[in-house]
Amino acid sequence: MTEISHYAQVWSHRTPRKRLLMWLGWLALVALFVWCWQIMTETTIWMFVTDAPRQAADIGGRMLPPRWGYLPELMNPLWDTINIATLGTIGGVIMAVPVAFLAARNTTPSVTILRPIALFIIVASRSINSLIWALLLVAVIGPGLLAGIIAIALRSIGFVGKLLYEAIEETDKRQIEAITATGASQAQILSYGIVPQIMPAFWGISVFRWDINIRESTILGLVGAGGIGLKLNASLATLAWNQVAVILLLILGTVIISEWVSARVRHAII
Template identity: 75%
Template sequence: MTDAASTTVWRKRTTSRELAMWAGWLVLVAFFVFCWQVMTQTTIWAFVTDAPQQAADIGSRMVPPRWEYIPHLIKPMWDTLNIATLGTLLAIVMAVPVAFLAARNTSPSVRFVRPLALLIIVSSRSINSLIWALLLVAIIGPGVLAGIVAIALRSIGFVAKLLYEAIEEIDASQVEAVTATGASRSQVVDYAVVPQILPAFAGITVFRWDINIRESTVLGLVGAGGLGLRLQESMNTLAWPQVTVIFLLILVTVLLSEWVSARVRHAII
């Protein structure tokens, strides 16, 4: 008895589970190696080994930053802010009804309308705002408007998804109580649903605005206005000192907007 017990080695997993785990890791590694091979087929390794030199070269050309360029960036900065803010507002206007159609408890038809709303959400979310901008610049021409619409189209899915999840999580007894007073559907939404989702809604909006500031800084790369436009110009003319200034400005903007959004969310909750 004692002999048998002392020779048995305790294992965390049974042998078959252990094997399966190792097999899983092996498959993962093999898959990674395969992907790596495919990906690097066209890679020119000379460029890669050359990279440190390139980096040093560009680095040396990027300093000192050309601070005199800043006045030229004020209008683009203003445009960037507007793209993010107006885009977010436009997105909210469209996302709110979509969210109500997508939430199980407020959707007029779970079988027909809800899948449609979910399709809108997933399409909007799958496509990055830069791609939306690419399409819109082609359609309505370059400029701030294309940027606003691109930001709006990308944000619909984000806002609507988080909002409909918030709607599905509300306390049903409050809805029941308002329904029991003989309130109409729209009154129930106004009195029982909206008050419950308002904090979540405000938080989502500010959060998305923060992300949109980040994204709108580069939309100009495809012609949709804002700072990215100046970035594109500077890179095309190899004006690296200006690029540095723009990069720093973007960095500061992103940090600022993150700070603002954190403060606002903190104040709401």
């Protein structure tokens, strides 16, 4: 150790090189932002933008008072919406379970072929929103609840599959080792060593996804996949903003209740 001969006058907690890099990073971000902004707003008609507050006031005025008489007509579509979410979640979870077991590193039968396929299914399902799935399915099998249910199910595979396979990979290895040591078959190792460990995660994830699906299923009707969104679409098309207000309040109420239910159930499980 050499003796410290003098103290620096200026103290900084990063080296100059690091600070320079940070500034360059921020500068690059700002430049990128400005560039993107210019490209994005190329086609924007600013007259509409400046006009927006007046439009907002106009729409707001038409929404009030909400047409409460419309409410009874909404009960059936609401029931459909809840069914789309629930049946879709069940379908999605059923499909997600095998995918999750194929994707988890410790349960997949083949790391080189099946695991990448399972991971691709998960990414594909996750990156495509249920509304896009619904758009496609309505085109393929026609409008109606079935398209909505399948759309919700397809979107749920990725979400449930990803969280579930992470839970499978996080299981306690010693418990699995102990079951293996008894001479259990692969299926028995799965059912005694792994399934009990992931059960709480499984129920938690499913209920959580159900809650999200209630939200998503409210708008599937915009593309014709049934539920309360159909009414929303019809009211928007006829510019019946006072009906739109009722629908939005109903959706909000449903979402809040489903969130509460899901939180309660998850709390009870964990």
